[in-house]
Amino acid sequence: MSNNNPYIPMPVQISKIINEVDTNDIKTFRFTFLNKEDEQNFKYMPGQFAELSIYGKGESPIGIASSPTQPGYVEFTVQRAGAIVPGLVTSALHDMDEGAQIGIRGPLGNSWPIEFLEKKNIVVVGGGFAFTTLRSLINYMLHKDNRSRFGEITVIYGARTPGLLLYKDELALWEKRDDIKSIITVDKGDEAWKGRQGFVPAVCKEVAPSPKNTVAVICGPPIMIKFTLPVFFDLGFSKENILTSLEMRMKCGIGKCGRCNVGYKYVCNDGPVFSLAELEELPRDF
Amino acid sequence: MLKKIAIEKISQLAAVLMEKGTLLAPVKEVSGHNFAEIKDPKQVDLDFYNTIMSPKGAFFPHKEDFVKYKIGKPLSEVEPAVLNLKPAFLFGVRPCDVKSFEIMDIHFDAAGIIDPYWRFRREATTIFGYAYDLSQPVDSADFYNTLGIYAADPEGSDIFMVKKDKELLLKAITKKGENLLPELTVLKDGITADEKYFTEYVNKGKEYKTRFMTLDQEVVAKKLEDIFDNTDFWTKMSAACLSCGICTFVCPTCYCFDICDDTLFGKGTRRRVWDACMFTDFTLEASGHNPRTQVYQRLRQKICHKYSYHIRKYGVISCVGCGRCTRHCPVNIDIYSIVEAALKA
Amino acid sequence: MTDFKKIEENLKTESRRLLKEGLVTVVLAYGKGFDENHPMPYAAKTIADVDSIVFNEYCNYNMARYLVRYPQGTKIAIAVKAADSRAVIQLIQEEKVKRENLVILGIPVQGMKNPKTGEVIDSKTTCGMYNPVLYDILLGEEVHGVKSASPYDVLAEYEKMDKDARWEFWKGQLDKCIRCYACRKACPMCYCDPCFIDQSKPKWADKEPQSPGNMMYHLTRFHHLAGRCIDCGECSRACPVDIPLYLFHKKVAKECEEMFNQAAGMSIEDKPVLVDFRVEDSDKILE
Numbered sequence: 041m042s043n044n045n046p047y048i049p050m051p052v053q054i055s056k057i058i059n060e061v062d063t064n065d066i067k068t069f070r071f072t073f074l075n076k077e078d079e080q081n082f083k084y085m086p087g088q089f090a091e092l093s094i095y096g097k098g099e100s101p102i103g104i105a106s107s108p109t110q111p112g113y114v115e116f117t118v119q120r121a122g123a124i125v126p127g128l129v130t131s132a133l134h135d136m137d138e139g140a141q142i143g144i145r146g147p148l149g150n151s152w153p154i155e156f157l158e159k160k161n162i163v164v165v166g167g168g169f170a171f172t173t174l175r176s177l178i179n180y181m182l183h184k185d186n187r188s189r190f191g192e193i194t195v196i197y198g199a200r201t202p203g204l205l206l207y208k209d210e211l212a213l214w215e216k217r218d219d220i221k222s223i224i225t226v227d228k229g230d231e232a233w234k235g236r237q238g239f240v241p242a243v244c245k246e247v248a249p250s251p252k253n254t255v256a257v258i259c260g261p262p263i264m265i266k267f268t269l270p271v272f273f274d275l276g277f278s279k280e281n282i283l284t285s286l287e288m289r290m291k292c293g294i295g296k297c298g299r300c301n302v303g304y305k306y307v308c309n310d311g312p313v314f315s316l317a318e319l320e321e322l323p324r325d326f
Numbered sequence: 327m328l329k330k331i332a333i334e335k336i337s338q339l340a341a342v343l344m345e346k347g348t349l350l351a352p353v354k355e356v357s358g359h360n361f362a363e364i365k366d367p368k369q370v371d372l373d374f375y376n377t378i379m380s381p382k383g384a385f386f387p388h389k390e391d392f393v394k395y396k397i398g399k400p401l402s403e404v405e406p407a408v409l410n411l412k413p414a415f416l417f418g419v420r421p422c423d424v425k426s427f428e429i430m431d432i433h434f435d436a437a438g439i440i441d442p443y444w445r446f447r448r449e450a451t452t453i454f455g456y457a458y459d460l461s462q463p464v465d466s467a468d469f470y471n472t473l474g475i476y477a478a479d480p481e482g483s484d485i486f487m488v489k490k491d492k493e494l495l496l497k498a499i500t501k502k503g504e505n506l507l508p509e510l511t512v513l514k515d516g517i518t519a520d521e522k523y524f525t526e527y528v529n530k531g532k533e534y535k536t537r538f539m540t541l542d543q544e545v546v547a548k549k550l551e552d553i554f555d556n557t558d559f560w561t562k563m564s565a566a567c568l569s570c571g572i573c574t575f576v577c578p579t580c581y582c583f584d585i586c587d588d589t590l591f592g593k594g595t596r597r598r599v600w601d602a603c604m605f606t607d608f609t610l611e612a613s614g615h616n617p618r619t620q621v622y623q624r625l626r627q628k629i630c631h632k633y634s635y636h637i638r639k640y641g642v643i644s645c646v647g648c649g650r651c652t653r654h655c656p657v658n659i660d661i662y663s664i665v666e667a668a669l670k671a
Numbered sequence: 672m673t674d675f676k677k678i679e680e681n682l683k684t685e686s687r688r689l690l691k692e693g694l695v696t697v698v699l700a701y702g703k704g705f706d707e708n709h710p711m712p713y714a715a716k717t718i719a720d721v722d723s724i725v726f727n728e729y730c731n732y733n734m735a736r737y738l739v740r741y742p743q744g745t746k747i748a749i750a751v752k753a754a755d756s757r758a759v760i761q762l763i764q765e766e767k768v769k770r771e772n773l774v775i776l777g778i779p780v781q782g783m784k785n786p787k788t789g790e791v792i793d794s795k796t797t798c799g800m801y802n803p804v805l806y807d808i809l810l811g812e813e814v815h816g817v818k819s820a821s822p823y824d825v826l827a828e829y830e831k832m833d834k835d836a837r838w839e840f841w842k843g844q845l846d847k848c849i850r851c852y853a854c855r856k857a858c859p860m861c862y863c864d865p866c867f868i869d870q871s872k873p874k875w876a877d878k879e880p881q882s883p884g885n886m887m888y889h890l891t892r893f894h895h896l897a898g899r900c901i902d903c904g905e906c907s908r909a910c911p912v913d914i915p916l917y918l919f920h921k922k923v924a925k926e927c928e929e930m931f932n933q934a935a936g937m938s939i940e941d942k943p944v945l946v947d948f949r950v951e952d953s954d955k956i957l958e
Contacts, residue, residue, distance in 0.1 A: 046439045047392050047585070047598075051401035074402070095395035095404065095596060096589045100612075124614030126872030141401050262615075289611045291585045294439045297601070298582035299608065301627075303551075304635035309438060323554040325627065326617050356847075357787070357913040378911060379849070388849065389879040466706050566702075566712040568736075568856035572911050575851050588877045599879045605852070607869050621740075652705065656853050656909035657712050657732065660705035 046294050049093035049143025050078040055113060057138055062203030065120040066169060067134060068105060070113050071144065082147060084108055085154065086176035087285065087313045090146025091293045092116060092129060100129040101290040101308070104147065105172040107179035109186070114144075117172045117206060148293045149312050152177045152257065152283065161191035163249045165268060167240050167260025168199050171206050173285060174259050178220070179210075187219055194249055198225040198240040198264075202233045223247060241267035251276040257283045269316070279317040286312045286319075288326060302326045327507055328497045328516030328524060333372065336494065338512045340367035340417075346509070347413035347450075350384050352377055361416070372418055372456070372494070375465060380578035380650060381423050382430065384416045385447040388575075391597045397589065409443065414451040421531075422470040422646040424455045424482040426578035432640045433581055452502055455483025457527060460534050467649030469537040469662045475646060478531025488527045495524050536647065537662055539669075543637050549669055550634035557622065559671050563664050564625035566657040567604075573651035573659075574602035579632070579644045582608075603627050629664055673780045674811065679726035681810040682750055685776055686721045689748045695774055699737055700750040701730040708786060712737065726750075728784040731792065733903045735759050735859035738768050748774040750810070752783070754903035756803035757936030758859040761901055764936070764943050767862060777806025781814045785908065795825040796917050798902035804937060822902055823925045829918055841919070845885045847912040850878065854906035854916055855892065860899045867891060893919045898927045898944030901936040930955050 052071035060066045073079035084090075084104055091099040106115035120134045121127025133142065152173070162181065166174045174197075181190050195214065199205045205224065214222040225236040225243045236243065240260065249256070256272050258265065265284070272282055288300035288307040295309030303322035305311060331339055343349045349364040352374055359374035361381050391407040427448070434444035457478035458464075470476075480486035484503035488495045495516060498504040507513070516524075553559055574580045584601035588594050601608065604624050610616045618624050636644035645661070652660045686698040702713025702723045712732045715721045734749050735758035741747060747768075751759055756777060762768050779802040783792045793799060799822045801814035832840060852868075855861045867875050868888050876887035893916075900920045907917045928934050930953040933944050941947075 045392075045406065045442050047442075048406055049401070095393070095401075096397050096587050096594055098587050099585065121612040125610065125612045127612055128871060130612075143401055287611065288617075289609050291583070292598075295437070296434065296439070296441055296581070297584070297598075298603065298631075299584075299601070301631065301635065303630075304638035323551070323630070325554075325623070355912070357911065389881075565714045565737075566732075568853060568909070570853035570856040570909070571851040572853050572909075575849055576911065584878060586878050588879070597879065601878075602851075605869075607865065654911050656857055656905075658704040658709040659711065660709075663705055 046145065047292070049091070049099075049145045050075065050082075051141055052114075052144045054136060054138050054140050054142070057136075060117060060206045060208075062201075065134070066117060066204075066206065067120075068115055068117045068207075069133065070106075070115045071142075072113050074141070082114065082144075084114070084147035085151035086180045087151035087173050088147040088149050089173070089293075089312065090114075090116070090144050090148060091290075092118070092133065093143030093145060094129050094132050095143070097128040097132045099145070099291070099293075100133075101148070101293055103173040103176070103285070103312075105175055107176045107183065109180055109183040117169075119169050145293060149308055150310065152313055154180075157181075157255055158189045159191065159253075161193070161249075161252075161254040163194045163196070163254055163256045165240065165244060165256060165258040165260070166195075166197045167264035167268075168204065169206070170259040170261065170285075171197055174257065175207055175210070177257065178214070182214075182217070182220060191253065192221065193219070194221045194223070194247070196223045196225070196240060196243055196247060198227065198238075198243065200227045202226050202230055202235075239267070240264050241271050244268055244271045245274075248275060251278070251281065255281045255283065259285050279320060280315050282316040283313060284316065284319070286314060286326060327504060328495060328521055329507055329510070329513035330490070330493050330495045330516050330520060331513050333489070333492055333494050335512075336370055336372060337367040339510060340364055340370045342510055342512050343415045343417070347415060348410070349415050349417060350381070351415075351417040361418075370417070375458075375462070376420050376423075376648065376650070378650070378654065379576055380426065380648065381416055381419050382426065382578050384414065384451060385427070385444050386430070386434070386581065386583075389597050389599045390443055391595050392585075393596045395587075395594055395596065397592045397594070409446050412450070414447070415454065416451050417454040418456045418487075419453055419483070420456060420458060420648070421477065421479040421481075421483075422468075422473075422475050422648045423578050424453060425470075425473075425475050425479070426646045426648070427453070428482055429579050429640075429642055429644060429646070430581060432642065437640065452484045452506055453482070454496070455480060455486045455499075457486070457488045457531060458534065459489055460527070460530055464534065464536050465649055465653065466537070467652040467660070468647060469539075469649065470647035471536040471538045472541050472662070473643060473645060473647045476531045477534035477536075478528045480528060488524050490520065490523050490527075495520050497524055539662075539666055541643070541665070543641075543643060546643075546665065546669065547634040547637040549671075550630045553668060553671050554626070554630065556671060559668070560622040560626045563629075563667065564622040567621050567625050567659055568657060569604050569606065569621045569624055570656065571600075571602035571604055572654050572656065573628070573661075574604055575600055576650040576654050578646060578648060578650070603631070629661070629668070632661075633665055633668075673782050673814065675727050675780075678778055678780065678811040679724070682726055682776060682778075683721050683724050685808055685810065686715055686724060686748065687718050689774055690715070690718055690721065695746045695748040697741065697745065698724075698748040698750070699734040700724050700776075701726055701732065701734075726778070728782055729786045731783055731785075731905065731908060733758055733857070733859050733905045735762060736857060736905075738762060738859070739862045743769070744772060746772050746774075748776055750776045750778055751803050751806070752778045752780055753800035753803050754798045754901050755859075756805050757798065757800075757901035758903060759936075760805050760939050761860065761899060761936035761943070763939045764941055765899075770939055774808070775803070775806045777803030777809045779803065779809065779811050779813045781817050787908075787913075792904065794820045794822045796907060797904040798822050805939065823921055826918065826921055826925065829922065841889075842882060842886065844914050845889050846882060847914055848880060848885045848889065849912060850880045850885065850888070851911060853909040853911065857905040857909035858896070858900075859903070859905075860896055860901075861892070867895075889916070889919075893923060896920060897923045898931070898933075899935050900924055929953075
């Protein structure tokens with residue numbers, strides 16, 4: 041944080057904008073820090089998020105999509121909100137060009153528990169837009185310095201249509217690698233789509249990963265979670281070995297403003313990563 | 327060290343404090359008393375039971391500016407707000423409210439990331455606690471005894487004040503108080519009889535009874551967890567609730583806030599303002615999903631946060647029994663009754 | 672002299688009967704609070720619940736504000752005093768509730784008191800009527816022969832102020848506002864979801880408790896209630912900093928009545944004043 045004041049953002053500049061989907065409302069923004077010191081202080085791990093700050097519009101908590109193994113920049117994949125709630129920050133961000141400056145506060149929250157995941161097989165399950173911090177985790181694990189710390193890595197990722205899949209270039213690279221089993225699916229394909237078709241829960245059932253020494257990391261829209269969790273329970277996964285990332289409305293991002301609590305935990309601070317066992321102890325208030 | 331002053335001369339003490347820094351003291355307003363920054367020493371009025379708004383505004387003001395910005399200008403040109411460096415004196419704080427500062431300290435100043443605004447204001451302020459007047463009847467809404475607080479507890483104050491007939495006795499409790507008292511030359515020295523009176527008063531304060539129920543932290547935290555899904559209970563408790571924000575705003579231990587960017591003609595300020603979990607859109611997400619659309623869910627959040635989650639997170643109940651929420655609720659909802667009912671549910 | 676105890680007895684008797692016969696599923700009335708002088712709004716759903724019903728001089732609540740919380744079609748019995756009955760009528764006009772789903776328990780009463788000051792409430796801060804305008808069952812004797820001033824008499828001093836003085840007056844009063852929104856929530860007519868003040872696009876006003884946001888919120892709300900406010904005074908009683916909101920509401924109500932010959936909430940046959948067009952409507956606003 042700049043000036044030791046956790047409410048004041050650090051300046052960053054957009055160095056690259058990637059249009060991720062054919063509906064043009066999800067873009068990946070690559071930011072570089074304007075101050076070297078800020079960059080050095082921004083040490084993050086996969087799973088964490090940051091508040092993207094635009095003066096005059098507000099702030100938006102977005103998961104970090106890049107991996108700390110990719111130095112020199114930090115990436116966020118942002119969807120333009122506006123269907124129901126105005127989405128002031130995300131709209132303004134989407135209207136910006138490369139070179140524009142915004143503020144950033146972070147890294148915030150807890151991360152995917154790397155130590156807990158070491159020496160285990162990891163099954164990463166993602167749906168739609170929720171794949172961002174999972175991508176961060178996968179790239180972290182795949183990095184040559186880290187790969188040997190983890191067992192088998194399986195990725196099951198689905199989107200509604202082929203055009204809505206994020207990080208298409210990376211997905212293609214992963215499919216070519218032999219140190220990761222990558223299963224991509226879409227709810228509904230098009231003429232060009234040669235891959236799998238099927239909902240994520242059904243694909244998980246088909247792939248049937250073994251629960252032995254395995255941790256499942258699942259992120260997706262509520263409807264996907266609702267049908268995917270029973271599949272993993274049936275496969276024998278225990279609640280300590282299923283991890284997810286929660287979303288709540290946030291403002292301060294540092295556990296002070298009282299908005300994002302689920303029970304006694306603040307999602308911005310004690311989360312957003314929780315195991316299902318932890319969530320079970322909390323009231324169903326999300 | 328004990329000093330004293332005639333209550334009718336209180337404006338002289340106020341004048342001295344105003345020369346030294348900013349004085350925040352109770353003043354009489356249309357609907358009751360409230361803490362205000364004193365501009366005229368004669369404004370200070372100690373003839374009150376308790377203020378409408380709690381004194382948390384001295385450390386956590388209703389609005390706190392963070393940054394001034396100009397649209398279109400680079401981020402390096404924003405101006406972070408500079409906090410006033412003058413020492414501050416918070417004068418006439420009841421013991422339950424003094425205790426509330428300690429509870430808020432844990433949240434703002436001791437857990438994880440430090441809130442610089444709270445800490446800065448807290449360090450700059452000397453607290454003049456003020457014992458309840460034991461000769462006046464207790465207000466039926468108060469229940470600070472239940473939280474282990476008594477009517478004349480000096481704990482937490484830098485200087486503690488006790489009324490003795492037409493005089494005000496002031497005793498230094500902390501080092502900060504000990505350093506300040508001698509500088510207030512308008513005060514007279516207390517005599518032995520005053521010392522005795524002060525000590526006895528503090529003891530007598532323990533017998534000044536408010537509503538009381540035995541409240542074991544672990545028991546109430548667990549009970550509220552257990553009845554979280556009891557929709558009938560919470561619906562009944564919240565049937566009258568308007569879901570406004572009065573209880574939150576008057577409460578000394580409520581800390582929810584919002585961060586807003588207010589822009590006009592290209593110039594603006596990012597600031598924080600008080601918010602309330604009782605407001606309908608408090609948890610409204612960008613997707614349109616709102617976990618707490620119903621009044622009962624929001625009231626449940628308020629009670630469970632104060633009497634369960636806060637205990638689990640910080641080890642203390644987030645309430646001091648000052649009675650303000652009950653006194654000022656437009657429909658007379660009584661938090662004490664709700665907690666009682668919850669324990670029996 | 673209004674017999675509060677008798678009304679309470681009748682209220683309980685009728686509530687028990689209505690619930691027993693299944694004619695309603697909920698009775699909106701008043702219940703015990705944490706002490707005698709602090710009753711609460713109360714919803715009785717079972718016959719056992721009815722035991723907690725009370726009626727005394729502090730039962731000022733306008734229970735009509737709770738009507739919109741129930742799904743359309745719910746059979747509700749509601750205890751109403753004069754202004755409250757007007758609120759029910761207004762809600763029927765605005766099609767938020769249907770007449771046939773309500774059993775209106777009318778309470779004629781004179782001598783309601785303001786719990787903060789102990790003063791008897793009269794036409795200075797409310798509509799000044801004593802008898803409900805619409806009811807199915809009357810729970811007490813109609814109040815007759817008690818002199819009641821016009822609800823607009825209290826505006827005499829206010830109307831002496833010129834435009835600038837009035838602006839200063841309201842600026843001074845509204846600067847006290849802490850934006851708790853109790854006024855909005857206490858009002859039976861403020862049922863909009865979302866309320867204009869909660870919207871961020873467009874952002875009508877800032878959130879912090881000072882002008883211009885305070886002025887924007889209150890002035891807009893006053894105008895949203897033009898022709899709809901039935902002068903129950905609940906907003907002013909709910910206000911923790913005692914802003915005399917009723918003054919502005921009365922002024923607007925007076926002008927509306929003069930211009931359009933219709934007061935809010937007086938007949939279920941009426942259409943809401945600012946929704947209905949009549950050829951004979953005054954052109955004064957165009958001047």
